[in-house]
Amino acid sequence: MLSSAMASKFQLVCFFLLFACVVWSSPLASCGQSDAHMMTRFEDWMRQYGRVYDSEDEKSLRFEIFKNNVNHIETFNSRNENSYTLGINQFADMTNEEFVARYAGTFFPQNIESEPTASLEDVDLSKLPDSIDWRQKGAVTEVKNQGECGSCWAFSAVATVEGLYKIKKGNLLDLSEQEVLDCADSVECIGGWVQNAYKFIISNKGVTNEKSYPYVGTKGSCAAKGKPNVAYITGYEFLPAFDEGTMMAAVAQQPITSAVDTKNKNFQFYNGGVFKGPCGTRIDHAITIVGYGKDSSGTQYWLIKNSWGKTWGENGYLRLQKGSGTLRGACGIAQYVLRPLLNSKATAQLSDTGSDGISSI
Numbered sequence: 001m002l003s004s005a006m007a008s009k010f011q012l013v014c015f016f017l018l019f020a021c022v023v024w025s026s027p028l029a030s031c032g033q034s035d036a037h038m039m040t041r042f043e044d045w046m047r048q049y050g051r052v053y054d055s056e057d058e059k060s061l062r063f064e065i066f067k068n069n070v071n072h073i074e075t076f077n078s079r080n081e082n083s084y085t086l087g088i089n090q091f092a093d094m095t096n097e098e099f100v101a102r103y104a105g106t107f108f109p110q111n112i113e114s115e116p117t118a119s120l121e122d123v124d125l126s127k128l129p130d131s132i133d134w135r136q137k138g139a140v141t142e143v144k145n146q147g148e149c150g151s152c153w154a155f156s157a158v159a160t161v162e163g164l165y166k167i168k169k170g171n172l173l174d175l176s177e178q179e180v181l182d183c184a185d186s187v188e189c190i191g192g193w194v195q196n197a198y199k200f201i202i203s204n205k206g207v208t209n210e211k212s213y214p215y216v217g218t219k220g221s222c223a224a225k226g227k228p229n230v231a232y233i234t235g236y237e238f239l240p241a242f243d244e245g246t247m248m249a250a251v252a253q254q255p256i257t258s259a260v261d262t263k264n265k266n267f268q269f270y271n272g273g274v275f276k277g278p279c280g281t282r283i284d285h286a287i288t289i290v291g292y293g294k295d296s297s298g299t300q301y302w303l304i305k306n307s308w309g310k311t312w313g314e315n316g317y318l319r320l321q322k323g324s325g326t327l328r329g330a331c332g333i334a335q336y337v338l339r340p341l342l343n344s345k346a347t348a349q350l351s352d353t354g355s356d357g358i359s360s361i
Contacts, residue, residue, distance in 0.1 A: 035067075038063075038066075038067050038070065039063065041070070042062075042063050042066050042067070045066065045088065045092060045093075049090050051093065062093040063093075065093050065094065065095055066092050066093045069088075069092050069093075069265070069269065070088060070092065072086075072265055072269075073086040073087065073088060073269050076266065082273070083273050083274045083275075083276050083297075083299060083321075084266075084270060084271070084272060084273030084274055084275050084276070084319075085271045085272050085273055086266060086269040086270065086271050087269060087270075087271030087272075088269070089269060089271070089311050089312050090308075090309070090311050090312070091103075091268050091269065091312070092269070094268075096263060096264065096265050096268055099262075099268050100262055100263050100284060102148045102150075103146070103148065103150075103152075103262070103285070103308060104150060104152065104191070104262050104284040104285040105146075105149070105150020105151060105152050105153060105189070105190060105191035105192065105284070105285065105286075106150075106152055106153050106156075106191055106192070106193070106194070106259045106283060106284055106285055106286040106336075107187075107191050107192065107193055112238055112241075115195060115237075115238050116235065116236065116237040116238065117237055117238050117239075117240065118237045118238065118239050118240070118246070118250065118339070120239070120246045120249045120250065123246075123249040125245050125248065125249065128248060128249060128252045129252060130293070130294075131291070131292060131293030131294065132251060132252055132291045132292060132293070133290070133291040133293065133303060134163055134254075134255050134290045134291055135290060135291070137167075138166060138172055139162075139163040139166040139167055139172065139254075139255065139290075140159070140162070140163060140172075140255065140290050140305060141159070141162050141172060141174050142174075143305060143306070143307070143309065143310050143315065143316030143317070144177070144215070144307055144309075145307065145308060145309035146177075146217070146307040146308065147217035148189075148217065149181075149189035149217045149218060149219070150187075150189050150190050150191040150192070151177060151181045151186075151189060151192070151217075151219075151307075152285050152286040152287070152307050153186070153191065153192040153193060153194045153196075153197060153286040154177045154180040154181045154184070154186075154192065154197055155177050155286070155288075155307035156194055156257040156258075156259075156286035156287055156288045156307070157180060157194045157197030157198060157201075157257060157286075157340070158175045158176070158177045158180055158197070158207070159255060159257075159288040159290075159305055159307075160254070160255050160256060160257050160288055160339060160340050161175060161198075161201065161207065161231060161233055161340050162174070162175050162231070163254055163255035163288075163290065164233065164254050164255070164339075164340050164341075164342050165231045165233075165342065167253075167254055168342045169231075169342075171231075173209055173230055173231050174209055174210040174211070175207050175208070175209055175210065175230070175231055176207060176208045176209055176210050176212065176213035176214070176215070176227075177210075177215050178210075178213050178214060178215045178216060178220075179207060179208055179213040179222075179223075179224055179227065180197045180200060180201070180207065181215075181219050182219060182220050182221065182222045182223065182224075183200050183204065183222035183224050184196045184197045184199065184200035185199075185200075186219065188219045189217075189218060189219055191284075194257050194259075194286055194336075194338060195236060195238075195338060198233065198235075198236035198338075198340055199236075201232065201233055201340075202232075202233060202234070202235065202236075204224055204229070205229060205232060206229025206230065206231060206232040207229060207230070207231055207232070208224070208227040208228055208229055208230060209228075209230045212227050212228060213227055232342070233340040233341060233342050234341055234342055234343045235340070235341040235343070236338055236339065236340045236341055237338060237339060237341060238337065238338045239256070239337040239338060239339065241334065241335050241336075241337070242327050242328060242329075242334050242335070243334065244322060244323060244329055244333075244334050247289070247302075247333075247334065247337055248292060248322075250337075250339055251289050251290075251291065251292055251302075254339060255288055255289060255290045255305075255339075256288070256289050256337060256338065256339040257286060257287070257288055257289070257337070257338055257339065258286070258287060258288075258289055258333050258334075258335075258336060258337045259283040259284070259285060259286045259287065259332065259333070259335070259336045260279070260283055260284075260285055260287055260320070260330075260331040260332055260333050261279050261280040261281055261282050261283050261284060261285075261331045261332045262279075262284055262285045262331075263279070263280055263282070263284065264277075264278055264279045264280070266278065266279070267279055267331070270312070270313050270318060271313065271314075272313065272314045273295075273319065274295055274299045274301045274319045274320070274321055275318060275319065275320050275321065275330070275331075276299075276321045276324070276330065277321075277324075277330060277331065279330070279331040279332075280331070280332070281326075281328040281329075281331065281332035281335065282332065283331075283332040283335055283336055287304045287305065287306055287307075287318070288304065288305040288306075289302050289303065289304055289305075289333075290303055290304070290305045291303035292322055295319070299321065300321070300322040300323050301319040301320060301321060301322050302319070302320045302321075302322045302333060303317065303318075303319060304317060304318040304319070304320055305317055306318055320333060
């Protein structure tokens with residue numbers, strides 16, 4: 001019987017051989033640079049991102065993935081008709097399957113019909129501003145990094161609460177994603193639901209700040225009790241699905257949360273411009289819509305704050321095609337949309353400290 005170490009090494013070698021066969025049979029392998037030059041680029045990239053591997057076998061495997069990804073990026077960028085560019089970022093040594101498994105983490109909600117739903121039918125879309133950017137209005141905190149935990153749903157929910165609290169109360173606060181991750185109902189670091197983040201904040205009578213409950217990138221035991229609450233919401237609501245007009249009306253009022261399908265190399269390596277796909281609509285990653293507008297060519301876009309740090313996209317942001325002409329929207333963005341509520345006339349007050357952290361699900 002093989003020892004666990006030998007078995008692990010054997011599996012790694014098999015994976016490497018399988019991946020190498022795919023790469024070497026690809027036409028991209030023949031159009032790349034020499035292995036020596038590519039290895040230099042790879043080792044420069046390793047230093048830039050602090051990447052260290054457990055063995056030479058692992059390094060060899062990651063090099064082949066890196067080489068394949070770089071060839072894909074540079075081949076794509078050589079085309080003149082693109083509306084966006086790709087870049088070699090911190091995810092360059094991962095396959096797209098590995099990337100999605102580590103950095104996505106939103107589950108499509110069940111029984112939405114039982115959830116509160118917004119009614120914006122009386123909004124005149126022609127009277128909405130042509131563009132809006134909540135960053136310029138001071139309602140968006142710095143881009144954050146969820147790390148290798150499927151906690152995007154917590155980051156998206158918290159970002160919308162930060163924005164709403166600024167708009168309603170005048171204070172932009174850096175709130176705690178870790179408290180929401182620990183205390184709201186979710187599946188460890190595999191994924192969760194944005195509405196459960198809102199439910200926790202409501203039942204806890206508030207949420208604390210990042211300084212009091214810092215992010216550690218793993219789901220732990222809820223420690224809300226004794227933490228000072230600094231912001232609160234009074235409710236939340238889903239927006240009607242498949243309606244980018246309603247989304248536009250909502251974003252004109254506040255940042256909102258949505259979700260997209262990230263299962264594509266181009267999304268993984270997005271660097272700038274208006275992303276038009278290709279992408280599917282099987283959503284797996286929660287994001288925050290903080291504005292909309294159009295570029296110099298007239299292409300409309302949603303302005304999206306992501307939670308993969310500032311080295312991805314446009315300093316952590318994505319411009320995603322708005323009004324793609326498809327029912328579900330580009331990358332499925334019109335399927336799972338909701339926002340927090342804060343009734344300015346409500347008598348609800350912040351609880352001095354959090355509760356035992358049992359959210360009402």
